Amino acid sequence: MLKGKSAVITGSTSGIGLGIAEALAKSGCDVMLNGFGNADEIEKTRSDLAAATNVKVLYSGADMSKPESVAGMVVEAQEAFGKLDILVNNAGIQHVAPIEDFPDARYDAIIAINMSSNWHAIKAALPMMKERNWGRIINVASAHGLVASPYKSAYVMAKHGAVGLTKTIALEVAETNITCNAICPGYVRTPLVEGQIGQQAAAHGMTEEQVIRDVLLASQPNKKFVETGELGALAVFLCSDLAASITGIALPVDGGWTAH
Numbered sequence: 643m644l645k646g647k648s649a650v651i652t653g654s655t656s657g658i659g660l661g662i663a664e665a666l667a668k669s670g671c672d673v674m675l676n677g678f679g680n681a682d683e684i685e686k687t688r689s690d691l692a693a694a695t696n697v698k699v700l701y702s703g704a705d706m707s708k709p710e711s712v713a714g715m716v717v718e719a720q721e722a723f724g725k726l727d728i729l730v731n732n733a734g735i736q737h738v739a740p741i742e743d744f745p746d747a748r749y750d751a752i753i754a755i756n757m758s759s760n761w762h763a764i765k766a767a768l769p770m771m772k773e774r775n776w777g778r779i780i781n782v783a784s785a786h787g788l789v790a791s792p793y794k795s796a797y798v799m800a801k802h803g804a805v806g807l808t809k810t811i812a813l814e815v816a817e818t819n820i821t822c823n824a825i826c827p828g829y830v831r832t833p834l835v836e837g838q839i840g841q842q843a844a845a846h847g848m849t850e851e852q853v854i855r856d857v858l859l860a861s862q863p864n865k866k867f868v869e870t871g872e873l874g875a876l877a878v879f880l881c882s883d884l885a886a887s888i889t890g891i892a893l894p895v896d897g898g899w900t901a902h
């Protein structure tokens with residue numbers, strides 16, 4: 643479906659980003675992975691995906707908290723693939739604390755990685771997409787881009803910002819064949835959420851099972867984690883020509899959470 647296309651997926655060494663990268667690669671799209679982790683494990687992920695899909699799979703270790711690295715990674719992808727058709731802004735981190743106790747450095751990092759990196763990557767990628775009059779931009783926001791939860795002030799702020807950016811870019815490029823959309827997942831059981839399960843269990847004196855059902859999935863009516871494969875399939879559809887008229891949306895994939 644996406645044969646001949648090329649994509650950068652930020653934060654794709656694990657979790658949702660990796661799920662999206664796998665789905666794009668399985669659809670025939672060349673992909674550039676990005677993110678942190680153990681160098682040998684990343685290389686194994688890269689080479690396994692290339693062998694399984696027969697597409698080009700590259701890797702950039704660019705730090706999404708640094709604007710010049712974000713723009714540099716987009717240029718590197720354009721040079722390596724000869725063009726860049728798809729940009730998935732997915733890298734993200736979390737910190738949970740009441741605002742009075744929230745460390746300034748964690749706030750700055752969340753805003754930089756979860757929100758500003760989207761802006762810098764889109765700014766760098768758009769000229770090439772406009773030149774070829776085709777592009778797909780997907781910002782992985784969150785249900786927290788649409789509604790709030792306490793103690794996640796920086797995250798909720800950054801994700802609402804990512805949704806606002808999505809709408810603005812969609813309007814700026816509306817007369818081209820470029821679309822810009824946000825995916826807003828509910829809880830997905832990735833390393834980012836595993837960390838919260840442990841923290842919350844300790845904070846509330848609960849078992850991990852209690853935290854999953856009564857804290858994390860308290861707002862998610864279907865009481866099930868979203869699977870990364872569901873998000874990958876959605877990303878592939880949004881990148882297809884059949885999704886040409888879908889732009890500027892923030893689509894919840896949240897088991898009914900934001901229907902409340």
Ligand code: NAD
Nearest residue numbers: 653654655656657658677678705706734784829830832834
């Ligand atoms: P994860 O921790 O599994 O993956 C995060 C990825 O981002 C990793 O590849 C990590 O190396 C990378 N990353 C972190 N800091 C980076 C930096 N400075 N530069 C480059 N890469 C960096 O988390 P995940 O749950 O897969 O989250 C992916 C995205 O989905 C995030 O934006 C997150 O906010 C969003 N999201 C997650 C959930 C969930 O429940 N897991 C729900 C809604 C939205």
